[in-house]
Every structure is written in C-alpha cells, then in structure tokens.
Amino acid sequence: MTPVRYDVSLAGHRQHMLEIRLRCAAPQGALRFGMPAWTPGSYKIREYARVIERVQARAGERSLAVRKLDKQRWELAGAEGGEIELRYRVYANEPSVRTPAVDDVRALLHGAGVFVFVEGQEERPHEVRLTDLPEGWEVATALEPIDGDESAHRFAASDYDALIDAPILCGRLRTTDFEHAGVPHRIAASGPARGFDLEAARTGIERIVAAAGRLWGGLPYRRFVFLVLREPGVRGGLEHRDSTVLGAPPFGLSEPERWRDWLVLAAHEHFHAWNGKRLRPEGLGPFELARERHTDALWAVEGITSYYERIVARRAEVLSAEQLMDGLATLIDRVHSTPGRRVRSLAEASFDTWTTFYIRDEHTPNRTVSYYDKGALVTWALDLEIRRRTGGERSFDDVLRAMWRRFPPEAPRGYRSAELEEEIDRVAGGGLRPLLEAWIRGTEDPDWQPLLAPFGMRLERSESGERAWLGVKASGDGARIATVYADGPAWRAGLSGGDEPVALDGYRVRAAELAARLEDYEPGERCTLTVLRGDRLLEIAVTLGARPRGELRLRRREDAEPEARARWERWACAPWPE
Ligand SMILES: [Zn+2]
Known part of the structure; x- marks a missing residue:
C-alpha cells in the first residue's frame, strides 16, 4: 500500500512556521482530510485545525480546488488516480507537552497538531521526513528510523494513530542511552545544559524502569524514549505508547525536592506504557x-x-x-x-x-x-x-x-x-x-x-488546636481570591472567586496574606473584609470558621x-x- 508521506520543513523555525508537504494516493472520488480536535492523554478539545493555513493541493502539474467542510476537515475532488500533493503551514508557538512549538532553539512536533489525516488511509503506513533543520540540531523520537539510519531524519509509523502517538523533539539535544533487560531506552533533553544532570537522570530513570518492569513482569515495548522539554512554564508530562514528553523548568531543578518530584513525574508517565x-x-x-x-x-x-x-x-x-x-x-x-x-x-x-x-x-x-x-x-x-x-x-x-x-x-x-x-x-x-x-x-x-x-x-x-478559617484560596499571583470554598465562612458571607482583597478590618491586605493575618483571630470571631469586585468596592462582614491547626502527617x-x-x-x- 502506498504510504502517506509528510515532508516537514523547519526553514521557517524563527517564525514558528512548519511547512508541510503531504503525498498520498488519490482515491476514487473525493479526498477528505482533517485535523484531530484533541490528543490522547489530554481530554480537552484543543481544535488543532486552528493553526493550519494556506492549504493547497495538486495532482501532477494540476492545481486542485480545496473546499473546507467544517472547522477541521477539508475536501478536494478531481484527482482521478495517481498521487496527490497537499501543502499547508502550521503556526506552532504553544510550548507545552501537548501542543506543537518551534523557534530558534527547539521544535516539538506534537503529532495531533502537525499532521493532517487522510480519510480512508489512516491504516496505511505513514512516513515523515524532516528537512531544513538548523545547523547542529538533532532529532529524538520513538518513531522507527527508515533503514535504521537516524541521521537521515526519515521515520516510519505503522499507521496514523502510531504517527501522532510519537512526538518528535528537535534541537541541540543532550542525550543518553541505556539498556534494561535488553531493551534500549533514550533520554533526550532540550534547554540549557546547566541544571540538568543527565547522568543522574539516567541512574534514577533506569531504576524506575527496572522497578516498573519487575511489577508488571517485563517491559511491553521494544524501545522507549524520554523527551525532556526544559523551558519556563512547561509543566507535567504526556504519555505515549513508546515515549513520553516531560516538562521541566530550565532553572532550579537541582534542588533535591524538585529533582525528586521530576523523577516521580518520569515514573508516572513511564507507568502509562x-x-x-x-x-x-x-x-x-x-x-x-x-x-x-x-x-x-x-x-x-x-x-x-x-x-x-x-x-x-x-x-x-x-x-x-x-x-x-x-x-x-x-x-x-x-x-x-x-x-x-x-x-x-x-x-x-x-x-x-x-x-x-x-x-x-x-x-x-x-x-x-x-x-x-x-x-x-x-x-x-x-x-x-x-x-x-x-x-x-x-x-x-x-x-x-x-x-x-x-x-x-x-x-x-x-x-x-x-x-x-x-x-x-x-x-x-x-x-x-x-x-x-x-x-x-x-x-x-x-x-x-x-x-x-x-x-x-x-x-x-x-499541631494541636484550631485556627480561624476564612475558606478561600488565593490566586497564583497572590492578588485575588481564586476560589471560595462552598459552604465555608467566606461563601456564606457572599465573597466571590475573583474578588481582590484590599483590607482586613481596615488594614491593607493581599489575598496571599490572609491566612497569616488570620493567625491573630479566633474561630467564631467576626471581621470585615474590603474587596474590589471589578471596579466596585465592597465591605463584607464574615464570621470566621474553624479548622484544625498544622499539617496532616x-x-x-x-x-x-x-x-x-x-x-x-x-x-x-x-x-x-x-
Ligand atoms: Zn497520567
């Protein structure tokens, strides 16, 4: 069966642009193609089709008219056998473990956000060739290199699902390999060399792989790749069949507790195999x-x-x-x-x-x-x-x-x-x-x-005893009330998520300071909270509740x-x- 073949050019990496040329067999009648609305492992409609532009099609020398069917599917007619060539561009500038991103330092080709599927040809073999990689960039992916040659940057997948379940990380990567039970594993990290101890990562992950393998009675894959995306704001991980993308901060990861947490994240995503x-x-x-x-x-x-x-x-x-x-x-x-x-x-x-x-x-x-x-x-x-x-x-x-x-x-x-x-x-x-x-x-x-x-x-x-409790959670920036817990003191008094605390009993306060300030209060006491709700200033009287002191151990x-x-x-x- 003729495979579905994609050439992905990174020539526009500085503009966050991926240029894609897809070639596939022309079917009898109309050909339809589309983009996924979501990606396995992350249960949110992400509308990956929104980043697609300039869709063009041709058969040989002939241009074909492309008609959009809905938010994520297209149709073209009149190919009459032979090969169809589709071209489109992807604007990829959403760094996360579940979206594609490309710039001057790295590219993460997250399949669901890069590759259109060809209706009726999803079961065919799929091939990807990367071109115009910036000087010195390497490629890491769980996809099979064609003819076993990794340096050619040509990869094969058994079908469309397998293609989009194997993200591709490119850049000046630092990589290390190990084998466990005869199965090769690779760790490939983007981002600064400083602050990410590749050898320590390998030692920790090797032990994690061994422990998980013992539990399940053997490893279920022929090869596994840990792709590490180190940049600000990229958190969490996403599981794939033979790989995972792990977010990591570019700085501060050598702090022992954060390093442990990161290894536990690696254990989580690997367990999903x-x-x-x-x-x-x-x-x-x-x-x-x-x-x-x-x-x-x-x-x-x-x-x-x-x-x-x-x-x-x-x-x-x-x-x-x-x-x-x-x-x-x-x-x-x-x-x-x-x-x-x-x-x-x-x-x-x-x-x-x-x-x-x-x-x-x-x-x-x-x-x-x-x-x-x-x-x-x-x-x-x-x-x-x-x-x-x-x-x-x-x-x-x-x-x-x-x-x-x-x-x-x-x-x-x-x-x-x-x-x-x-x-x-x-x-x-x-x-x-x-x-x-x-x-x-x-x-x-x-x-x-x-x-x-x-x-x-x-x-x-x-600790023993009780403390005064308001029943709110501060926002990440500490300025607002993120959540008012249902049926708590603040809830009953009429405070609202989004309120910006200004003063407690007449003294300036920020949302993040409320818990510490309430240390001076007793459960059951009344207080007055002044808040901004949008542009309105409100004074709200609250009768404080009680919560046990200290942390649970x-x-x-x-x-x-x-x-x-x-x-x-x-x-x-x-x-x-x-
Ligand atoms: Zn998970």
Whole structure:
C-alpha cells in the first residue's frame, strides 16, 4: 500500500512556521482530510485545525480546488488516480507537552497538531521526513528510523494513530542511552545544559524502569524514549505508547525536592506504557479524535498511575519510606479540602473531565474532584485492604497483573469499569464490593485510621488546636481570591472567586496574606473584609470558621505489633526503623 508521506520543513523555525508537504494516493472520488480536535492523554478539545493555513493541493502539474467542510476537515475532488500533493503551514508557538512549538532553539512536533489525516488511509503506513533543520540540531523520537539510519531524519509509523502517538523533539539535544533487560531506552533533553544532570537522570530513570518492569513482569515495548522539554512554564508530562514528553523548568531543578518530584513525574508517565496506553478502558484507543470520548474509568488510568508513581519511585529508591508517607498525607489533606469530592464521584469526575476538569473556573474545586488525587487515594486504600485481607499474600500489584493477563495489548477492546472492579474484588478474596461502590460510584472518603492501623500507621496533625478559617484560596499571583470554598465562612458571607482583597478590618491586605493575618483571630470571631469586585468596592462582614491547626502527617506507631510492622515493611519496601 502506498504510504502517506509528510515532508516537514523547519526553514521557517524563527517564525514558528512548519511547512508541510503531504503525498498520498488519490482515491476514487473525493479526498477528505482533517485535523484531530484533541490528543490522547489530554481530554480537552484543543481544535488543532486552528493553526493550519494556506492549504493547497495538486495532482501532477494540476492545481486542485480545496473546499473546507467544517472547522477541521477539508475536501478536494478531481484527482482521478495517481498521487496527490497537499501543502499547508502550521503556526506552532504553544510550548507545552501537548501542543506543537518551534523557534530558534527547539521544535516539538506534537503529532495531533502537525499532521493532517487522510480519510480512508489512516491504516496505511505513514512516513515523515524532516528537512531544513538548523545547523547542529538533532532529532529524538520513538518513531522507527527508515533503514535504521537516524541521521537521515526519515521515520516510519505503522499507521496514523502510531504517527501522532510519537512526538518528535528537535534541537541541540543532550542525550543518553541505556539498556534494561535488553531493551534500549533514550533520554533526550532540550534547554540549557546547566541544571540538568543527565547522568543522574539516567541512574534514577533506569531504576524506575527496572522497578516498573519487575511489577508488571517485563517491559511491553521494544524501545522507549524520554523527551525532556526544559523551558519556563512547561509543566507535567504526556504519555505515549513508546515515549513520553516531560516538562521541566530550565532553572532550579537541582534542588533535591524538585529533582525528586521530576523523577516521580518520569515514573508516572513511564507507568502509562502499561496502564493507559496498553491496558486501557474501552474507548481510549483506537481513538475517535473528532469529538469527545467519555469514560467513567479515567480514574483508573490516572489515579492508579498517581499512586504507583510513588510506589515505583519508592521501590526504585527515588523516594524514602518517609517521603512516600509524607506525600500521601499531603494528598489526603488536599483531597479532603476539596468540597467537590462530595458533588461528583470518581466515576462522574472521570466522565465529565472534558468540561469540568480540563475547563476550569473559580468554582471547579466545588463541583468536582481530581480523579488523579482521589483516584490515587482510593487505589492506596484498596491496596491496604487487599494486603490486610489476604494476610499479605496479595496486593494491588496482583490486580494490575490480572488485568494485564485478561486484557493484553492485542485485546480487541479495552476493559469496562465493572470488569476492573470484578478483578479488584477477586484478588481481595471477595467482600470489597460495598467499598468499591462507596469510593468509586459514591462520594465517601476512605476511613483512614482503621485502614492504616493494621500497618502500624496513623494520621495526626503537626499541631494541636484550631485556627480561624476564612475558606478561600488565593490566586497564583497572590492578588485575588481564586476560589471560595462552598459552604465555608467566606461563601456564606457572599465573597466571590475573583474578588481582590484590599483590607482586613481596615488594614491593607493581599489575598496571599490572609491566612497569616488570620493567625491573630479566633474561630467564631467576626471581621470585615474590603474587596474590589471589578471596579466596585465592597465591605463584607464574615464570621470566621474553624479548622484544625498544622499539617496532616502519616506516622508510624511506636506501639505497633510485630505483625503490623511486618505488613508496613512489605508495603513501604523498607525495614521498620528501630
Ligand atoms: Zn497520567
């Protein structure tokens, strides 16, 4: 079958322009082509077609008329066999892990934002050739180099889905390679050389790969590439089948805590090579990219992965047992201060992510809950329950392995939520159904102290007593109230997200200073907050509420029984410190 071939010229990199020439076989009748509306792994309609311009088509020497069908599809007629050549330009200036960007220092070709698909030819082999690369630039991608020659910058994908699931990073890259279990891995980083220790990255990631491979019983890919995009404002990562794009700040990453967090991010995205990319809920591959695809099981893709990023990092010695416990306690604090966890269950938060999580406003924490965070907590609670009920014989690891056997990568469809819950219940030896119902389809929190006690752990506050509480969250720049928590003191008094605090009881204050200023107040006291709402100045009287002081911490109990200590040791992958 004639492949669909793209030549991508980077001659316009300083103008953020990619010039693309596509050649494919002309079908009988009209040829339609289009751009995806979203990209797998990021559940938001991004309208990638908006950056396409100057679409032209020809057959041999003859120009063909191009007609636009809708916001993201085009049609041309009259080719009558032979080959069609399409040309278009992409304005690529949105640096993130999920959008294309090109400038004078690097190019990230994020497939869904660069390559049009040809209707009816999506299953054919696809080829990409990069041309006009600036002097000294290299290319890193999980795509297969044609004839094994990486320096020719020609790559092949088995079909369109595989093409757009393998981003291409170009620039003056720093790369390092390692093998694990005979499988080659590459780390390629853009950005300044200073502040990113490539050898330390390799050591950490190699251990992460080994720990994840042990858990699942082998690596599922023939090659894996970690693409690191180091620039201001690029955060998070995006999973792909045989690669991942990891954001990283250009500065400050050598600070130990930030470095650890970054390695945990790498563990998260790598874990998706199994959970999410191959073991996946029904509907998440093959993809329908023209419109939203809803699933109530996104919590399993992201929540399970958000728990296991920590567990794998612990087993890889990237996190200590204490750091693992500190992180989970912080997670409980965060989820328990989200009123929206009572409004949408994990299943509902998953289903509605397109409109209630990826599109955010000041009310978001009141209407939904992060299925990453709460999903991680529920996975942890289930892991503890399985371990306790089976006398340490089994853990959530066994759920993952059972699902992997039941839904191998070549399975004709993904799993349904009921099938996942069935496996969880079966691995636990039965009896977990009511908890699954309450935690996944209901809005109940796991009851932590009884879950933790058999492992010699308990939750406690770093300080005792209560403090005055207003019930607002400051915006990132510290000037405004980002969110007013539903049913809290500020909510009842009529404060609003977006309000700009000016004074507290007549003294100047910024939103970011409110919590510290309220240290001088007692719960139940009244105060007056002066705020700007748009151009209006308002005085709002608030009766302060109460919140426990200090941070939530996860502690080992000194009086833990030997049996509990042994359970903790297996879970935390560490000896009980004497
Ligand atoms: Zn993820």
